Amino acid sequence: MPVPLPRRPRRRAAIAAVVAIGLGLAAAGRGIAEQDPGEDWSPVVYPLQRLPIAFSHARHLGRGTPCAACHPDAATSRSAVDDLLPTEAACRTCHPIDRAEAERVVPGAPPAACRVCHPGYAAGVVPRVYLPPPPLKFDHRAHRATPCDGCHGDLRKVDLATTQHLPTMAACLRCHRDGSEPRRCADCHLVKLGGLIETRFEHGTLVPAHDGLGDAHGPGFKNHHTQEARQVGASCTACHDASECVACHQGVTKPMEFHPGDYLHTHPIEARRGKPDCSACHRTQSFCVGCHEREGLGTRGDTGFSTTDPARAFHPPGWASAGAGPNLHAREARRSITSCTSCHREDECLTCHSAQPGAPHISPHPANWRGSAQCRALDRGNRRMCLRCHVSQAELGCDWSAH
Secondary structure, three states: OOOOOOOOOHHHHHHHHHHHHHHHHHHOOOOOOOOOOOOOOOOOOOOOEEEEOOHHHHHHHOOOOOOOHHHHHHHOOOOOOOOOOOHHHHHHHHOOOOOOOOOOOOOOOOOOOHHHOOOEOOOEEEEOOEOOOOEOOOOOOOOOOOOOOOOOOOOOHHHOOOHHHHOOOHHOOOOOOHHHOOOHHHHOOOOOOOEEEEOOOOOOEEEEOOOOOOOOOOOOOOOOOOOHHOOOOOOOOHOOHHHHHHOOOOOOOOOOOOOOOHHHHHHHHHHOEEEEEEEHHHOOHHHHHHHHOOOOOOEEEEEEEEOOHHHHHOOOOOOOOOOOOOHHHHHHHOOOHHHHOOOOOHHHHOOOOOOOOOOOOOOOOOOHHHHOOOHHHHHHHHHHHHHOOOOOOOHHHOOOOOO
C-alpha cells in the first residue's frame, strides 16, 4: 500500500522537501539531478509523487531508444488518468529480467538485478511507485504529431524524470493561444456542477500562481484585484460565480476582513494615494463627503477652519483665487482630484472653471489641450462631461475655434 503523503503543503519549500524525499529514495548515491519546478509548476495540478526507482532518461535516449519503446500507450491514450509508465514487459525487451534470480547478471547485457532499478528491493518486496493522476483532461492521441520534447522538455539531460517535467499551463499556451479565454478553461480543467472550474481537491486548492494571464493570486489579491478584474478577457468567471462578486461589491454588509481594524483613522493615506480605489465600493460625493461633513472635516459643516481668517485657513494663502494669482491648488488637483472631491463638490469648481455667464472662465486644461489626443478621447467617450463647463454647443468639439 502506498504511504500517505502530506496534504495541502502551504509553502513551496515544504513541497520541494517532500519531492526531494521521493527523489532521494531513487537517487541516493547515484547523483541524479533534481529539477527546479519553477513558478509555473503547480503541486495541485500535479500531486506529490513517490518514485522509489532508478531510471535514467539521459542514458536511454543517448543510446537512441525512442520514447514509444517505453511508453507505447502514449500514442493512443485519451485520458490523463491513464498509466503510461513503462511496465516490466517493456523493460524485458532489453533487460534479461528473471524474477527467480533477483541478483541475475548477464555478461554484455543491460542490468537485470532487481536492486539496480529498485533501490529499496529486499527479499522479494518491491517498493511501489506512487504517481497520482492530475486533475486535468488531456488527450495524448490528439498530440501524437507533436514531438515529445515539445511538452516534456529535453530529457536527454535528465536522469529521473518526475512530474516537474510534465507540461505547465505556460507551456500549453505557447500553442493553445485561445486557452486563456474563460469559456475554454474547461477544455483542460475539471468542472463541477454549474460549469465552474473545480478548484478544491484533497491535496490542495487550485489558484492562479503565476502571471501567465495577469491574474496571479498573490498576497492581498482579494483586496487588490481591481486591475485584473477590469482587464479585457479576464478569466475570473471561469472559477468564480457572479454572486461572489455581488456579495462584496453590492452587498448590504461588507466583509469585515476587507479593511483592517481602526481603518477609519488610517484610511486617509490610502485615499489620497488612490490605492485601493475607494470609488470601487463607495460614492465619493455621498459616502465620503457625507462622512467628512458629519465629522467636521467638510467645507459646509461646522469646523474650526475659516475661509476669511488666514490664521485658521485649511489651505495656505494663494491656494485658490479668482484672478491669475499663484493658485497652488492647480497642481494638486491635476495630481489627485479625488483629494479635492473629499471636501469639495463639483459646483464649487464650476464657479471658476466653466463658461457659464458671470464665471471668470478659467480653463482647467493645460496648454494646447484642444485638439490633443486626450481631448479627442474624452470627447468621444462622454461628451456630456464637457457640457459641465462648455454650455454652448458651438464650444464643443476638439476642432472648435473662436475665429
